[in-house]
Amino acid sequence: MFIQIEPTSEIPIYTQLANQLIELIATGTLQTSEALPSVRSLAADLGVNMHTVNKAYHELEKKNIIQIIPKSGAVVNEISSTGPSDSQIEHIKQVMKPLIAESIVYGMDKKQILSIATSLISGIRRDEE
Numbered sequence: 367m368f369i370q371i372e373p374t375s376e377i378p379i380y381t382q383l384a385n386q387l388i389e390l391i392a393t394g395t396l397q398t399s400e401a402l403p404s405v406r407s408l409a410a411d412l413g414v415n416m417h418t419v420n421k422a423y424h425e426l427e428k429k430n431i432i433q434i435i436p437k438s439g440a441v442v443n444e445i446s447s448t449g450p451s452d453s454q455i456e457h458i459k460q461v462m463k464p465l466i467a468e469s470i471v472y473g474m475d476k477k478q479i480l481s482i483a484t485s486l487i488s489g490i491r492r493d494e495e
Contacts, residue, residue: 367390367395367396367403369383369386369387369390369408369412370386371383371412371413371414379414379418380418380419380421380422380425381422381425383412383414383418383419383422384422384425384426387402387422387426387431387432388426388431389490391431391442391445392490392491393490393491396442397442398442398443398444398445399441399442399444400441400442401439401440401441402423402432402439402440402441402442404439405419405420405423423440426440427440429457430443430454431443466479469482
């Protein structure tokens with residue numbers, strides 16, 4: 367499992383960590399029911415504070431991506447075979463809307479935005495090429 371933190375990024379470290387863990391799950395690098403490293407272990411490996419890792423894990427638990435089991439650790443939740451819930455779709459829309467609006471402000475057209483989205487999906491879901 368390779369995670370790279372950019373300390374100088376304007377994106378908070380816990381968000382960088384949560385985003386990279388989501389990508390590892392999406393690519394299949396982390397599998398359903400697989401245990402994540404302990405907070406202490408991952409913090410030491412990345413050279414970050416334990417509270418940062420703990421915050422990232424709790425963000426993922428709020429999104430129902432992982433389950434934190436007290437005194438046992440965190441495990442990856444099963445990806446739904448029935449697709450996302452309405453609330454998950456709404457959450458994704460809320461996250462994407464400002465990014466799409468920012469893209470339009472930068473002068474990108476629909477074709478460019480869709481091209482970037484398609485490229486990113488291909489990079490994550492290699493089985494759909």
